[in-house]
Amino acid sequence: LDAPGLREHEASFLRLLDKLTNGTRIEINATGTQLRLVPGILLGGEIQHDCKGDRGVGWFLEGILPLAPFGKDHLDLSLAGITDGTNNIDPSPDYIKASILPIMSHFGIGVELDEAPPLSLQCIKRAGAPAGGGIVNFFCPVVKELVPIDMLDPGLVKRIRGTCISCKIPPSSAARVAHSAKGLLHRLLPDVWIHTDVNSRKQCGGPSPSLSMCLSAETTTGVILSAECCIDPSQERGAELPEDLGKRGASMLL
Numbered sequence: 001l002d003a004p005g006l007r008e009h010e011a012s013f014l015r016l017l018d019k020l021t022n023g024t025r026i027e028i029n030a031t032g033t034q035l036r037l038v039p040g041i042l043l044g045g046e047i048q049h050d051c052k053g054d055r056g057v058g059w060f061l062e063g064i065l066p067l068a069p070f071g072k073d074h075l076d077l078s079l080a081g082i083t084d085g086t087n088n089i090d091p092s093p094d095y096i097k098a099s100i101l102p103i104m105s106h107f108g109i110g111v112e113l114d115e116a117p118p119l120s121l122q123c124i125k126r127a128g129a130p131a132g133g134g135i136v137n138f139f140c141p142v143v144k145e146l147v148p149i150d151m152l153d154p155g156l157v158k159r160i161r162g163t164c165i166s167c168k169i170p171p172s173s174a175a176r177v178a179h180s181a182k183g184l185l186h187r188l189l190p191d192v193w194i195h196t197d198v199n200s201r202k203q204c205g206g207p208s209p210s211l212s213m214c215l216s217a218e219t220t221t222g223v224i225l226s227a228e229c230c231i232d233p234s235q236e237r238g239a240e241l242p243e244d245l246g247k248r249g250a251s252m253l254l
Contacts, residue, residue, distance in 0.1 A: 133204075184247055
């Protein structure tokens with residue numbers, strides 16, 4: 001490797017784990033190539049964290065989701081960082097909300113509404129890569145016991161839902177992405193609805209523009225299949241047209 005050792009986003013995730021627990025010991029050598037971690041007790045509670053590095057907040061949430069339901073208290077986590085534009089390598093908050101949270105609900109997490117609010121993941125402020133500046137709030141109640149599930153029958157797809165998100169990009173671009181994706185999906189299924197989430201310069205949390213789409217197909221047995229895509233921020237502007245992005249996202253779902 002050209003640059004061995006911990007990356008900035010990996011060190012930031014270790015700091016997040018330290019906030020989530022009590023008694024965790026983390027030792028890193030001077031070069032960052034050796035790590036010794038002694039985990040502590042999961043606490044939960046209200047936590048705020050700034051996701052440093054070039055990875056999206058979805059990368060941090062992936063590591064937190066398996067731990068969140070088993071703390072001493074309900075977890076109310078606020079993450080600041082990149083929310084869009086890294087869909088090619090990290091799941092977006094919309095992807096996690098559409099695909100992973102329903103699976104956690106099947107296991108009995110967040111279904112006892114008389115004791116705590118349900119599972120939720122809200123994007124308070126969006127921001128593209130690489131500058132970031134967005135805010136995501138994740139709430140996960142404590143679970144007493146996990147419920148076994150049976151997902152052997154995938155079923156047949158009955159409807160498709162999706163969202164096209166644009167930050168600091170003309171509103172027509174998100175509409176063009178949605179129209180292109182629906183043109184391909186309507187050949188197979190009539191019940192297709194894609195929402196456009198347009199964020200102006202004042203609404204976005206950072207200076208970087210982004211354009212992405214998240215699609216979810218729900219089957220007759222409750223199984224959800226999801227796919228997402230985005231315009232690569234490292235490429236020149238106009239390298240991929242919104243129509244091509246819509247077709248690519250629909251093809252990935254199919």
